[in-house]
Amino acid sequence: MKRILVAVKRVVDYNIRIRVKPDNTGVITEGVKQSINPFDEIALEEALRLREKGLAEEVVVVSIGPADVQSQLRTALAMGADRAVLVNASSAIEPLDAAKIFLKLAEREQPFLFMLGKQAIDDDNNQTGQMLAGLWNRPQATFASKVEIIGDMARVTREVDAGLESLEVDLPAVVTVDLRLNEPRYVKLPDIIKAKKKPLETLELAALGITLRPRLQALHYAPPSVRTRGVMVKDAGELVAALAARGLV
Amino acid sequence: MSRILVIAEHDGRQLNAATAKCLRCAQAIGGEITLAVLGNGLSAIAEDGARLNGVTQVLTFDSPANAHPLAAVFAPQLAAVAAEFSHVLAPSTTFGKDLLPRLAALLDVPAISDIMAVESASRFQRPIYAGNAILTVEAGELRPICATVRIASFDAVEKAGTVAAIQPAAVAMPAVGHTRFVAVSSPASDRPDLQTARRVVSGGRALGSAEKFQLIYQLADALGAAVGASRAAVDAGYAPNDLQVGQTGKIIAPELYVALGISGAIQHLTGIKDARTIVAINKDPDAPIFEIADFGLVADLFEAVPTLIAALADRARART
Numbered sequence: 001m002k003r004i005l006v007a008v009k010r011v012v013d014y015n016i017r018i019r020v021k022p023d024n025t026g027v028i029t030e031g032v033k034q035s036i037n038p039f040d041e042i043a044l045e046e047a048l049r050l051r052e053k054g055l056a057e058e059v060v061v062v063s064i065g066p067a068d069v070q071s072q073l074r075t076a077l078a079m080g081a082d083r084a085v086l087v088n089a090s091s092a093i094e095p096l097d098a099a100k101i102f103l104k105l106a107e108r109e110q111p112f113l114f115m116l117g118k119q120a121i122d123d124d125n126n127q128t129g130q131m132l133a134g135l136w137n138r139p140q141a142t143f144a145s146k147v148e149i150i151g152d153m154a155r156v157t158r159e160v161d162a163g164l165e166s167l168e169v170d171l172p173a174v175v176t177v178d179l180r181l182n183e184p185r186y187v188k189l190p191d192i193i194k195a196k197k198k199p200l201e202t203l204e205l206a207a208l209g210i211t212l213r214p215r216l217q218a219l220h221y222a223p224p225s226v227r228t229r230g231v232m233v234k235d236a237g238e239l240v241a242a243l244a245a246r247g248l249v
Numbered sequence: 250m251s252r253i254l255v256i257a258e259h260d261g262r263q264l265n266a267a268t269a270k271c272l273r274c275a276q277a278i279g280g281e282i283t284l285a286v287l288g289n290g291l292s293a294i295a296e297d298g299a300r301l302n303g304v305t306q307v308l309t310f311d312s313p314a315n316a317h318p319l320a321a322v323f324a325p326q327l328a329a330v331a332a333e334f335s336h337v338l339a340p341s342t343t344f345g346k347d348l349l350p351r352l353a354a355l356l357d358v359p360a361i362s363d364i365m366a367v368e369s370a371s372r373f374q375r376p377i378y379a380g381n382a383i384l385t386v387e388a389g390e391l392r393p394i395c396a397t398v399r400i401a402s403f404d405a406v407e408k409a410g411t412v413a414a415i416q417p418a419a420v421a422m423p424a425v426g427h428t429r430f431v432a433v434s435s436p437a438s439d440r441p442d443l444q445t446a447r448r449v450v451s452g453g454r455a456l457g458s459a460e461k462f463q464l465i466y467q468l469a470d471a472l473g474a475a476v477g478a479s480r481a482a483v484d485a486g487y488a489p490n491d492l493q494v495g496q497t498g499k500i501i502a503p504e505l506y507v508a509l510g511i512s513g514a515i516q517h518l519t520g521i522k523d524a525r526t527i528v529a530i531n532k533d534p535d536a537p538i539f540e541i542a543d544f545g546l547v548a549d550l551f552e553a554v555p556t557l558i559a560a561l562a563d564r565a566r567a568r569t
C-alpha cells in the first residue's frame with residue numbers, strides 16, 4: 001500500500017497570547033485552546049492532495065501525546081486522513097525521542113513519505129523531521145513549499161534564506177513543510193461525523209520498545225523583555241526630526 | 250576546557266555574517282574554537298575563516314560532493330569528527346536548522362535550538378512560543394552539546410590580527426546518492442542583505458499589489474536600507490518569500506526597522522524584537538505594532554511615505 005505518514009502535534013492555538021506562570025515553571029496552558037500545529041495541518045493537506053491525485057493510497061496521521069490529543073486526531077480524520085495512531089506519552093518530549101518513536105512507526109507502516117511540520121509552534125525546535133531522517137538514514141527535504149512525486153522520487157522546493165532551492169530525493173523520504181505549501185481545507189460537519197468511525201489506535205511506548213531518555217533540563221521560564229511603547233509623531237517631518245535626533249538619518 | 254566546533258556557512262565564495270555571529274556565541278561559551286568549512290574548492294573561504302577572531306583552527310572538508318549544502322551529505326562527515334568536541338554550533342539559519350538536528354541524531358544527542366544567551370558552558374537561554382517565553386536549559390554533562398545560535402542575538406566577531414592553522418579533516422566521504430541538489434534561485438538584488446542590514450524597511454498587506462510595493466523599495470533606497478515584508482505581503486505575491494520577516498521568516502536585529510502597513514501580529518514581532526529603533530506607519534491607531542514602536546505615525550502610508558521620502562531628500566540636500 002502506498003502510504004504517507006503525517007505527524008500531527010497538539011499545541012496551544014497560534015492565536016493565544018502565551019503567558020509565563022508566575023513561578024517560572026512553565027507557560028500557562030490550563031484552559032487554553034489547543035489545536036493542530038499549523039505546519040502539521042499543511043503537511044496533512046499536502047498528503048491528502050497527493051492521495052486525491054492518486055499518488056498515495058492511504059494517509060495515516062500519527063501523534064505523540066496524552067489521550068487529549070484524540071480530539072486533534074479526530075479533526076485530522078475529519079480533514080480526510082484514513083486512520084490515526086496515537087503514541088501515549090507526554091507531548092513535551094525531546095525531539096530526539098519523538099524522532100525515535102516516529103522511526104518505529106516508519107518501520108511498522110513502511111510509508112514512502114513521512115511528512116511533518118517544519119516546527120512545532122510551542123517549543124519552536126525545528127528538529128524532529130531532520131532527526132527522524134538521520135536515524136532512518138533516508139533523505140530529508142525541509143521547509144518545503146512545493147512537493148512533486150515523480151515515480152520513485154520526489155522533487156521538493158525548499159524555502160531557504162537565499163530564496164528557493166530544489167532538491168530531488170529518492171523515496172522513502174522525510175519532508176517537513178513550510179507555510180506556503182498550501183492552504184488547508186476547512187472541515188465540514190458531515191466529515192466530523194464520519195471521522196468518528198475511522199480507526200484511531202493507541203500504542204504504548206513499551207509496545208514500541210521505546211524508553212524515553214530526556215537529557216535537557218528546563219530550568220526556568222521567563223517572559224521576554226518587553227519593548228516599551230514609544231512616542232507618536234504627528235507627521236513625516238516630525239518623524240525625520242526624531243530619527244535625526246537618534247543619528248539614524 | 251571547552252572545545253567548540255563551529256560549522257561555517259558560506260555561499261561558495263565567502264563566509265556569511267552568520268558565521269561570525271556564531272563565533273561570538275562560541276566565545277561566550279569560552280574555549281578553543283575550531284571552524285569547520287565544508288565545500289568544494291574552499292581554500293579562499295577557509296583563509297577568511299582563519300582570520301576571524303577566536304578561531305584557533307580551521308578544519309576543511311573539501312570535496313566535489315560538498316558543492317551544495319546537503320544535510321544528508323554533511324552530517325555524517327561532521328559526525329565523524331564531533332566526538333572530539335564539547336560543543337557543536339551552527340547558525341540558526343535555514344542551513345544550520347537543516348543540518349544540525351540531523352547531525353545530533355547521528356550522535357544520539359539532543360539539540361538546542363536558537364541559543365540567544367549563554368549563562369555557562371552548559372546553560373543557555375532560548376526563545377519558545379514565538380519568543381513569548383524565554384527558556385533556560387541546562388545540558389549538564391551531555392557531550393557534545395549540539396546547538397544552533399540565534400544570530401540576531403550576537404554581534405559578529407572582528408577580523409583577528411593572526412591567522413589560524415588550516416587543516417583538512419581526515420574523514421571518508423559518505424556515499425549519499427539518495428539526495429540530489431537541483432537548483433537554487435535567488436532573486437537578484439544589489440540591495441543590502443536583509444539578515445545583516447543595519448536598516449530595514451518592510452511592507453505589509455496594506456500595500457495592495459506588487460506594483461504598489463515598489464514604494465517600499467523607494468523608501469529603502471532613500472534610507473540605504475534592505476527590504477522586508479510581512480507574511481501577508483509575501484503570500485499575496487507582493488514580495489518574494491526570502492523577504493519575509495518573523496517567526497517563520499527571518500529574525501533580524503537592524504539599527505532601524507520601519508514597518509509600513511503592518512499590523513504587528515506576534516509572529517511578525519518575533520522577528521524584529523531586537524531591532525534598536527522601530528518606526529511604524531499605520532492608519533489604524535490601535536494597531537498592535539504601535540505597542541512596540543519607538544516612533545509611531547498614524548497615517549495613510551500612500552500619503553506619508555512619499556512625504557517622508559521627500560523630507561529625507563531635503564535633509565540630504567541640506568547636508569551637502
Ligand SMILES: Cc1cc2nc3c(=O)[nH]c(=O)nc-3n(C[C@H](O)[C@H](O)[C@H](O)COP(=O)(O)OP(=O)(O)OC[C@H]3O[C@@H](n4cnc5c(N)ncnc54)[C@H](O)[C@@H]3O)c2cc1C
Binds near residue numbers: 453499509550
Ligand atoms: C504559524 C504561523 C507563522 C507565521 N509567521 C509569520 C511570519 O514569520 N511573519 C509574518 O509577518 N507573519 C507571520 N504569520 C502571519 C501573521 O499572523 C499575520 O497574519 C501577518 O503578519 C499579517 O500581515 P500584515 O500585518 O501585513 O497584514 P494585516 O494584519 O492585514 O495588517 C495590515 C495593516 O495595514 C494597515 N493599513 C491598511 N491600509 C493602510 C494604509 N493605506 N496606510 C497605512 N496602514 C494601512 C491596517 O491598519 C493593518 O494594521 C504567521 C502565522 C502563523 C499562523
Ligand SMILES: Nc1ncnc2c1ncn2[C@@H]1O[C@H](COP(=O)(O)O)[C@@H](O)[C@H]1O
Binds near residue numbers: 062063093098124
Ligand atoms: N509530540 C508530537 N506529536 C506529533 N508530532 C510531533 C510531535 N513532536 C514533533 N512532532 C512533529 O515534528 C514537527 C517539528 O517539531 P519540533 O521539532 O518540535 O519543532 C512538528 O511540526 C510535528 O509534525
